Amino acid sequence: MSGPQCCENPPSLSSSCGNGKVEEIGGLKCYVVGSPDSKLAVLLVSDIYGYEAPNLRKLADKISAVGFCVVVPDFLHGDPYDPENAARPLPEWLKDHGTDKATEDAKPVIEALKGKGVSAIGAVGFCWGAKVVVKLSKGPYLQAAVLAHPSFVAVEDIKEVKAHTSILGAEIDKMSPPELVKQFGEILAAKAPEVNSFVKIFPRVAHGWTVRYKVEDNAAAKAADEAHQDMIDWFTKYLK
Numbered sequence: 001m002s003g004p005q006c007c008e009n010p011p012s013l014s015s016s017c018g019n020g021k022v023e024e025i026g027g028l029k030c031y032v033v034g035s036p037d038s039k040l041a042v043l044l045v046s047d048i049y050g051y052e053a054p055n056l057r058k059l060a061d062k063i064s065a066v067g068f069c070v071v072v073p074d075f076l077h078g079d080p081y082d083p084e085n086a087a088r089p090l091p092e093w094l095k096d097h098g099t100d101k102a103t104e105d106a107k108p109v110i111e112a113l114k115g116k117g118v119s120a121i122g123a124v125g126f127c128w129g130a131k132v133v134v135k136l137s138k139g140p141y142l143q144a145a146v147l148a149h150p151s152f153v154a155v156e157d158i159k160e161v162k163a164h165t166s167i168l169g170a171e172i173d174k175m176s177p178p179e180l181v182k183q184f185g186e187i188l189a190a191k192a193p194e195v196n197s198f199v200k201i202f203p204r205v206a207h208g209w210t211v212r213y214k215v216e217d218n219a220a221a222k223a224a225d226e227a228h229q230d231m232i233d234w235f236t237k238y239l240k
Contacts, residue, residue: 034064
């Protein structure tokens with residue numbers, strides 16, 4: 001069961017932030033930023049707080065600045081988790097937002113991008129979204145994947161991964177503690193050279209830090225920036 005760390009530091013949602021625009025792709029509303037002519041696309045799969053989170057959209061803008069078309073689909077269908085709604089605690093909310101459904105919802109988005117001429121696709125999954133990215137990585141949908149402080153990801157999932165995979169873990173993480181992340185890394189390392197991997201555990205940060213950091217916290221923002229650059233480097237290397 002998901003713990004309190006999944007809910008910490010909720011963002012102030014704002015659909016007006018970011019340099020991109022919202023459009024429909026593959027039947028889902030998506031925040032889209034970057035060159036529409038790019039042959040390389042990156043999907044960002046949000047955590048439980050959804051695709052309008054300002055830090056998530058700022059990250060989409062940052063990744064797009066190096067040449068990728070970045071797409072952030074609304075896999076939560078306008079229903080992000082609301083920590084203020086005591087009548088619908090996280091376990092109840094999760095019943096309505098299974099990662100199996102989100103994985104299926106992602107496939108038409110990917111097909112639509114391919115139909116526009118995209119030749120290689122990567123994805124980053126944050127917390128809840130990491131499970132979705134892992135499931136997509138088991139099939140032919142992604143060439144490169146990043147799992148940022150994953151939730152609900154099991155050893156058996158990692159054994160089936162086929163995309164080049166980077167895992168960015170947190171030192172303070174009950175959902176995927178460093179020991180589990182290291183185990184994921186050992187499994188991935190055994191898949192080389194067919195599947196290349198990179199595993200990094202960031203010190204002094206907690207679950208969710210890459211997108212739920214406080215902007216005014218310089219140390220937190222610096223750690224998030226480092227993780228963002230690792231993501232960009234991974235996609236630059238493996239999306240061709």
